[in-house]
Amino acid sequence: MTDTAFPARLALVGAGKMGGAMLEGWLAAGLPGAAVSVHDPEPSDAIAALAAAQGLATNPDPGARGPVDVLVLAIKPQMLEAAAPALAPLVGADTLVVSVLAGKTVANLEAALPAARAVVRAMPNLPAAIGKGATGAFANAATSEAQRVVADTLLRASGLVEWVADEALIDAVTGVSGSGPAYVFALVEALADAGRAAGLPEDLAMRLARQTVVGAGALLGESDLPAATLRANVTSPGGTTAAGLAVLQREDGGLADLVRDTVAAAKRRAGELSG
Template sequence: MTTKLILAGCGNMGFAMLSGWIGSGKLATSECLVVEPNAELRARAAKLGVTVTESAEAIGPDAHPDIVVLAVKPQVIRDVTAAYRRFGDGTTTFVSVAAGTTVATFTEILGSRTPVLRCMPNTPASIGKGMMVTFASPHVSESAKATIGDLLSASGAVASIDDEAQMDAVTAVSGSGPAYIFHFIECLTSAAKTAGLPEDTAKLLAMQTVYGAACLAAESGEDPATLRKQVTSPNGTTAAALDILMGENRLEKLIAEAVEAARKRSIELAK
């Protein structure tokens, strides 16, 4: 079968997406070629049944992929993209998961008529619970958008935006966001231990509380503010804790500062 998709880079994010595509049946192993210079990562991808190669130069001259997914770090995106220049200015749609790298950067390298779709996924994609946000350049066809959206849905929820400038905010919220939640779990675990709970119990309580609260927020149909109020009895224990977190908008301000720092860094990475 003809190669429909080339995956350039099969690190943690690339492998997570690939696993979702293959595992869900949205992409046949014979339709995908993985290009990965790292031997260990290549071997991991090969276990899924896909064809793997070390470099773009090894791709056959008859290859005409529908999609090239660039799943590499922003620091190397220009060099990696240049290796696929022969697929530019045609019908091949390029999908990038590199934070901060603009459509203009890709068209500068690949040609002005190249269809480019930016995607910001996050690490929960590795278990099918990710958040993928996309922005498509004008040259991306509706059929390509639909195909790529279907592939991405194997890794979680998919949303699209019409203003590319918003991708920096997307990166700061959902792209980097899991790290904020992981740190909150760390902090809640530490506080539980300080309050006298054994380490294993502290970890379980912190983890399950965050997980359960997120599931309830997602499935209840209520907005988070309403759910918070439902938990908070007047002058009760939760109210005492929220006086600390919400007093002078402490947590709100801290989260806003964190998101803004990430957004600015995303902009810097594009330069």
């Protein structure tokens, strides 16, 4: 391992949206391109260009490369079992396996890659692509403190990292922050549609809805105040915001119930993906 806690030899399996975003974050944070091999049967043009520019090895023979310090799994969860035999040469007794596969437990990973000892399950989200991600992570008992530092360094290159002591909480993390960006995008769509229904031109409604969420998120990120306080600060008693919030906060079928059901459904599906 290097002094910066980056690994000397890292293999990334799966360079789609999430894997690619993580890779860009590592390289921007100082991971040498020569330390990385990317394993993806159909790398995008952007990944191919990045590999050429940074000196990344693309689809080298796992058997020739041998065990790596860190193996990062960023493929679709359903692909794990089929892909595992070809990946086995990359895993040795000292390899740290970091998985971002939704629903795949430590037990699933150990069964697919029997040589694996140290395993970290992590659930990042899409804003990792711009260094604004939120990641929940769990390390099994075989993960050393030094390996946990390496995992934290890799994950933190894309944003916030929160470690949990109970693996079962990773499915809840998946339901909240892992899937959460899609909920926010859906809110923008719904807010724009409501603006159109209220009489605004469609393109104007979308621009207003989009910037409202961007601005509110930026304000939340820069403020130390709780979200509830920020909400109260923009809600004048008897005003227009209060009238709108009265609908969102109604006791039956309001926003809290809807979001609770949404997160529960995503958490339940994460559990189902473990097989």
